[in-house]
Amino acid sequence: QVQLVQSGAEVKEPGASLRVSCKTSGHTFTGDYIHWLRQAPGQGLEWMGWMNPNSGGTNFAQKFQGWVTLTRDTSISTAYMELSRLTSDDTAVYYCASSSCSGGDCPGYMDVWGQGTTVTVSS
């Protein structure tokens, strides 16, 4: 059974950087894409981007290009999302989620999600 466990809640000051981790288990870490999404209070989900843990390749929503960094440590099956220059608009619940790939085909829907990491940006 695939599980994604995210790091705990964070409180950050404006201008700071954030790193959220997503530890996976129950599957081949390098076989599935890892997506990152967020949901601000009262808003819908916003897709930020995905990473191919095998190659390290990434794809971002235009809004997040140059601002979000996605990395991974394959030795511990963990993916990371780093967001810089935080503002109050970045206050949100951040999710990682996986897409099961088969034969090189990785669908765009997310079949397993992490529990979410609440991030509050406030001075």
Next chain:
Amino acid sequence: DIQMTQSPSTLSASVGDRVTITCRASQSIRSWVAWYQHKPGKAPKLLIYKASILESGVPSTFSGSGSGTEFTLTISSLQPDDFATYFCQLYNTYPYIFGQGTKLEIK
């Protein structure tokens, strides 16, 4: 970017009711739609992908239909565990877009 409009935003229903939630895309997205269930404090759960394919382990009371620009999620007989927020996702092109969500409440 393609826009996705989900309705209604809130739905009140009773156990045993049949309910339908709709997502409309601003242009054709063929069948590249997924539906999820989300309960507070929990991880979202995939219900349906490719508009109508039921994810393994999801009860058959859930079904999805549609293609092109209009898509529906139907719960044929509401169970107590079904009261949650539901949202759609289009994934035919980047950026992936989500509907605003429908909160299904107990009447």
